[in-house]
Amino acid sequence: xxxxxxxxxxxxxxxxxxxxxxxxxxxxxxxxxxxxxxxxxxxxxxxxxxxxxxxxxxxxxxxxxxxxxxxxxxxxxxxxxxxxxxxxxxxxxxxxxxxxxxxxxxxxxxxxxxxxxxxxxxxxxxxxxxxxxxxxxxxxxxxxxxxxxxxxxxxxxxxxxxxxxxxxxxxxxxxxxxxxxxxxxxxxxxxxxxxxxxxxxxxxxxxxxxxxxxxxxxxxxxxxxxxxxxxxxxxxxxxxxxxxxxxxxxxxxxxxxxxxxxxxxxxxxxxxxxxxxxxxxxxxxxxxxxxxxxxxxxxxxxxxxxxxxxxxxxxxxxxxxxxxxxxxxxxxxxxxxxxxxxxxxxxxxxxxxxxxxxxxxxxxxxxxxxxxxxxxxxxxxxxxxxxxxxxxxxxxxxxxxxxxxxxxxxxxxxxxxxxxxxxxxxxxxxxxxxxxxxxxxxxxxxxxxxxxxxxxxxxxxxxxxxxxxxxxxxxxxxxxxxxxxxxxxxxxxxxxxxxxxxxxxxxxxxxxxxxxxxxxxxxxxxxxxxxxxxxxxxxxxxxxxxxxxxxxxxxxxxxxxxxxxxxxxxxxxxxxxxxxxxxxxxxxxxxxxxxxxxxxxxxxxxxxxxxxxxxxxxxxxxxxxxxxxxxxxxxxxxxxxxxxxxxxxxxxxxxxxxxxxxxxxxxxxxxxxxxxxxxxxxxxxxxxxxxxxxxxxxxxxxxxxxxxxxxxxxxxxxxxxx
Numbered sequence: 001x002x003x004x005x006x007x008x009x010x011x012x013x014x015x016x017x018x019x020x021x022x023x024x025x026x027x028x029x030x031x032x033x034x035x036x037x038x039x040x041x042x043x044x045x046x047x048x049x050x051x052x053x054x055x056x057x058x059x060x061x062x063x064x065x066x067x068x069x070x071x072x073x074x075x076x077x078x079x080x081x082x083x084x085x086x087x088x089x090x091x092x093x094x095x096x097x098x099x100x101x102x103x104x105x106x107x108x109x110x111x112x113x114x115x116x117x118x119x120x121x122x123x124x125x126x127x128x129x130x131x132x133x134x135x136x137x138x139x140x141x142x143x144x145x146x147x148x149x150x151x152x153x154x155x156x157x158x159x160x161x162x163x164x165x166x167x168x169x170x171x172x173x174x175x176x177x178x179x180x181x182x183x184x185x186x187x188x189x190x191x192x193x194x195x196x197x198x199x200x201x202x203x204x205x206x207x208x209x210x211x212x213x214x215x216x217x218x219x220x221x222x223x224x225x226x227x228x229x230x231x232x233x234x235x236x237x238x239x240x241x242x243x244x245x246x247x248x249x250x251x252x253x254x255x256x257x258x259x260x261x262x263x264x265x266x267x268x269x270x271x272x273x274x275x276x277x278x279x280x281x282x283x284x285x286x287x288x289x290x291x292x293x294x295x296x297x298x299x300x301x302x303x304x305x306x307x308x309x310x311x312x313x314x315x316x317x318x319x320x321x322x323x324x325x326x327x328x329x330x331x332x333x334x335x336x337x338x339x340x341x342x343x344x345x346x347x348x349x350x351x352x353x354x355x356x357x358x359x360x361x362x363x364x365x366x367x368x369x370x371x372x373x374x375x376x377x378x379x380x381x382x383x384x385x386x387x388x389x390x391x392x393x394x395x396x397x398x399x400x401x402x403x404x405x406x407x408x409x410x411x412x413x414x415x416x417x418x419x420x421x422x423x424x425x426x427x428x429x430x431x432x433x434x435x436x437x438x439x440x441x442x443x444x445x446x447x448x449x450x451x452x453x454x455x456x457x458x459x460x461x462x463x464x465x466x467x468x469x470x471x472x473x474x475x476x477x478x479x480x481x482x483x484x485x486x487x488x489x490x491x492x493x494x495x496x497x498x499x500x501x502x503x504x505x506x507x508x509x510x511x512x513x514x515x516x517x518x519x520x521x522x523x524x525x526x527x528x529x530x531x532x533x534x535x536x537x538x539x540x541x542x543x544x545x546x547x548x549x550x551x552x553x554x555x556x557x558x559x560x561x562x563x564x565x566x567x568x569x570x571x572x573x574x575x576x577x578x579x580x581x582x583x584x585x586x587x588x589x590x591x592x593x594x595x596x597x598x599x600x601x602x603x604x605x606x607x608x609x610x611x612x613x614x615x616x617x618x619x620x621x622x623x624x625x626x627x628x629x630x631x632x633x634x635x636x637x638x639x640x641x642x643x644x645x646x647x648x649x650x651x652x653x654x655x656x657x658x659x660x661x662x663x664x665x666x667x668x669x670x671x672x673x674x675x676x677x678x679x680x681x682x683x684x685x686x687x688x689x690x691x692x693x694x695x696x697x698x699x700x701x702x703x704x705x706x707x708x709x710x711x712x713x714x715x716x717x718x719x720x721x722x
Contacts, residue, residue, distance in 0.1 A: 002032050004296035013089045014082055016043055019295050033091065041079050041091040048087045055451070060088050067092065067154075069132045074125030076145070076154050095154070096287040097147035098279075100206060104141065107278040109209045112236040117274035119203045120265035121150045123257040126199060129153075130192040130257065137190055139198040140179040141205050148272040148283050177221035177397070178211040182249050185222045193251035196260065200246030201230075208234040212247060218397040223466065361692050364707070365406035367392075367399070368715035377493035377527055378469070379576060383709050383716060384420055385702045386427035387448045390709065392716065393420055393429070403705035406718060419529070421475045425704070428508075429453065430472050430482065432465040441465045443472070443480055443508065457511030460484045460504060468493050469522075469529050473543070476536035478508050479559070483519060483530045495522035501530065505541075505562060515562040523549050528575070537584040540601055544570060544578040552578055554591070556601065566604035573615070579698065580662040583621040588640065590626055592616040592659070596638055608643030617659035617672070627663050629672045630654075635663060635681045649679075650687045664701045664708050666721045671699065671708050678710065678719060692719050 002020035009018060009029070016033035022042065023030045028050070033043040050056045061083040067090070068078050076092035083090070100118075104110065110118065122144065129136060136143075136153065145152045177185070179201045181194035204212040212230035213221055230247040232240050242263045248254050255263070272280060373381045375394065384391045385403075391411075392399040401408045420429045427446040431453065441463045447454040463470065463484035471483040487499035501519035506512065519530055532544040532552060541557040552570045557563060572578065572593040583590040588598040588607060596616045598607040610616070616636075617629040625646065626638040634654035637646040656675035663672040669680040669689055673696065680690040696710025696717055708719040 004298050005031075006298050009297070010087075013043060013045065013087065014080060014085075014091070016041060016080075016091055017295070018043070032094065035079075039079070040094045042076065042094050044090045044092075046088040051086065051088055057083065057088065060090070064090050066129070066134050066136075069134055070125060070128050070153060073150070074121075074128055075152050092154075095145045095147060095152055097145045097152070097283050098286065099142045100144040100146055100151070100202065101141035103146050103279055103282065104206060104209050106282060107276055109234075110206045110279075111276065112207070112239065113274045114276065114279075115203055115207045115236070115239065116265045117269075117271055118146070118151055118206060119199065120261045120267065121271060122153070122199055122202070123261035123264070125151065125153045126192070126195050127257040127261075130195070135191060136195050136198075137184065138176055138179075139195055139202060140176045141202055144202065146275075146279065146283070148275070148280065150271045177218040177225065178213060178215065180222070180225050181251070182226045183251060185225045191251065192257070193254045196246050196254045196257060197248075197251075199257075199260075200243045203239070203243060204230070204232065204235060207236060207239065210234075212243075217394060219466075361690060363692065363694070363710075363717035363719055366715045366717045367401055367406045367408060370714055372714055373711050373716060374713045378529055379579065380698055380711050380713065381716070382419065382579075383700055383702070383711065384422040384427060385704050386422045386425050387446060388425075388704075390702060390705070390707075390716075391420070391422075391427055401716075403702065403707060403718070419471045419473065421472050421480070423475045428456075428472065428475060428480070430465075430470055431455070433459050441470065441482075441484060443482075443506070456508055458506045458508050459511060460506070460513070462486050463502075464489065467499065469495060471529055471531055473531050473534035474536065475508070476559070479514065479536075480506050480508055481534060481536075481541060482506065490524070494524045495526050496524060497521055503530075503562065505559070514560075517557075517562040520547055525549060532575070532578040533580065533582050535582040535584060537582075537589070538586040538601055540565065542582055542584055542589055542601070544582065546575070550575060554589070554599070554604070556589070556604065565602070568599075568604050574660045577618055577660045577662075580618040581620070583619045583626065583662070585621060585640070590619045590621060590640070592618045592628055592662075596626065596628055596643065598640065598643060610638070610643055610645070615659055618662040620662045620665050620670075622665040627665050627670055629657050629659050629663055631657060631659055633657065634674065634679070635670055635672055647686050649681050650685075658697075660697060661699050664699050664721065666701075666708075668722045671719070671721070673697075673699070673710075678708070680722070694719075 002022055005018055005021060012018060016035055019032040019034055021029060021031055028044060028046040031043045033041050035041065046056065046060050064078065064081045064083055067075055072093065076095050079091040079093060081090040082088065126136065143154055145154060179198045181190055181197035184190040184194050201212045212232065213224040213228060214231065230244070232243060235243060246254050246260060375381050381392050381394065390401040390403055392401065398411045399408045400411050420427060429444055430441050431444040433440040433442040441460045443456045443458040444453040445456055458480060460482060464486050466489045467485040470485055473481040473483060482504050483501065484504055485499050485501050488496055490496050503517045503519050505514040507514060526549050528546050530545060532546060534541065534543045536559050539559050541559045543555050545553050545555045547553050552572070552575055553567055554570050555567045556565045558565055570578065570591065584601065587601060589601055591597050591599065594615060595609045595612050596619060597609040599605065600607055615631040619626045619628040621640070624640055626640050628636055628638065630636045632654055634649035634651055634657045636648045638644065639646055654674060658673035663670050668683060670683060671678055671680050673694060676693065676695060678692040678694040679688050681687070682689045694710050694717060696712045698711045700709045701721060702709055703721065706721050708721045710717045710719065
């Protein structure tokens with residue numbers, strides 16, 4: 001839905017006065033705007049900074065061209081455009097109708113007659129494109145607007161001419177996984193037959209409320225699109241054979257749009273006659289609402305307690321996991337873009353805080369939704385900083401967030417993102433080695449200049465790419481450490497006893513595998529990865545490894561040979577807390593649990609330990625001082641040489657001190673969770689300087705952005721790191 005303009009939005013672009021925002025992200029912003037004569041339009045812009053990139057400008061120009069090709073009968077009429085402006089912009093008609101996905105969510109699946117009329121009209125729309133040798137490549141319910149006069153296809157951010165691969169990289173799957181064609185999912189040529197496949201998926205959704213290949217992680221969807229039969233359960237019986245032919249894996253077996261249209265509908269009657277009363281009422285309501293929009297502009301953000309742009313996160317209750325840890329659009333929003341070009345953001349009003357309110361501040365921003373941060377079977381999503389952004393791995397689809405406001409875009413990878421690695425502001429990930437037909441893996445790096453994942457020479461033979469628990473543990477001194485599995489992929493997300501697992505080290509520069517060591521087999525019931533955390537310290541690979549279900553060990557290896565130097569059980573109540581960053585220097589490894597302990601890196605011998613009976617979080621090592629959260633006492637600072645407590649937080653209220661994660665230490669404050677708050681404890685005065693509302697259970701320091709990132713099963717929240 002429209003939101004107010006921000007204080008720094010322009011007053012006008014071209015001849016159009018801006019009224020409200022429809023969506024915003026890293027690529028640009030979409031506005032509601034009006035001409036001097038009173039015509040309401042959707043006005044899409046590109047950020048001026050991106051406009052300096054010739055490839056980005058070319059994509060924008062091609063999007064304008066494709067929108068003009070489809071015409072105003074089947075698309076949003078192009079009213080005006082200036083792709084050569086300092087800030088390129090495109091003005092289209094403001095379509096009075098909901099996206100198909102919103103229509104189905106609001107009124108339920110469409111009746112058969114509506115599906116047939118919709119499908120025939122979309123065949124005409126695609127036929128218009130295909131006759132001009134253009135393919136859409138991202139047809140999906142959110143890119144189809146339902147009006148009383150017929151559907152309109154929008155969002156041509158990744159459309160291109162048939163056979164033109166200049167803006168598509170070999171092996172790159174671009175689009176929306178749930179509605180891709182098999183050839184598109186493997187990075188091959190997607191022609192008119194590919195759009196027919198996607199159209200059939202859209203019609204299955206319209207008839208049933210779900211896609212033909214279910215839902216889930218992008219990698220799972222891509223696999224089903226390639227190899228699984230479409231689920232046509234719930235589709236009207238007469239439509240099943242028609243859509244099944246469109247969903248054939250081989251492009252040559254699918255009908256053309258003209259052939260499909262004749263099988264769907266005879267063309268009689270007006271389109272509105274085939275729509276339900278509920279859907280027609282929604283279309284009418286939206287038509288009336290557009291005239292009620294009046295220009296509104298938010299004031300400049302208020303600075304409070306040295307913070308800038310403090311805004312309120314979406315109202316919500318604590319998540320299940322957070323609670324337990326604490327102890328007790330209107331249709332044209334889709335026009336922002338699609339596939340690699342789809343960004344979505346929020347505009348929220350800055351909150352003026354009274355002196356009483358500034359004591360317990362809100363997050364700077366939040367991103368997420370119900371269950372958004374749960375990564376299938378394997379815990380919570382880990383944020384990585386690279387290329388000036390925060391990256392959230394969801395397997396093949398990755399969210400790239402702007403650290404300043406949490407606005408995001410989707411980036412599509414063909415990789416296993418259970419663990420990535422960020423080194424020197426560069427992002428590395430495990431991916432499929434396409435030359436091996438999926439029988440091995442390789443490491444890829446994000447190429448910012450080319451805006452895609454670039455393969456490195458590092459490959460791992462005899463590793464089954466599709467097995468979910470493959471891990472990129474860490475990268476140090478140009479060497480990548482990887483847990484690689486070989487064998488059959490289970491139907492669910494667990495392990496199989498028949499699988500073979502190895503730990504490998506590979507030189508990223510030469511691609512050579514330096515050593516390979518076997519890993520123990522895992523039970524099918526295991527729901528954690530082989531390694532909870534890993535770090536190279538003083539030539540040793542330090543790992544927290546779950547050797548069997550719920551049995552974590554500290555395993556330290558020689559980084560040069562992979563030989564185990566020592567192996568000890570890690571007795572800790574909350575195993576997931578070991579996903580915290582490992583605290584180690586060139587002499588000692590520091591661990592929490594029933595005591596804080598220093599273990600000698602060379603042989604694992606205990607050098608010192610605090611008194612028992614006082615439970616501690618995993619510790620954080622900063623400038624020779626060890627910080628940990630103690631049960632009932634809060635933040636504690638310990639001398640690393642002797643294990644002597646230097647100071648403890650000055651508070652009488654630490655009964656809810658959270659020891660399930662290490663504290664985050666900045667230059668002025670150390671941050672940890674207490675109840676449903678994050679406390680910022682002064683490193684000089686040792687008292688509580690600030691508090692923030694929080695339900696997060698895992699915390700990460702983004703020092704480049706100056707943020708503490710809190711993660712729970714629903715949201716990632718950003719707090720200032722000072």
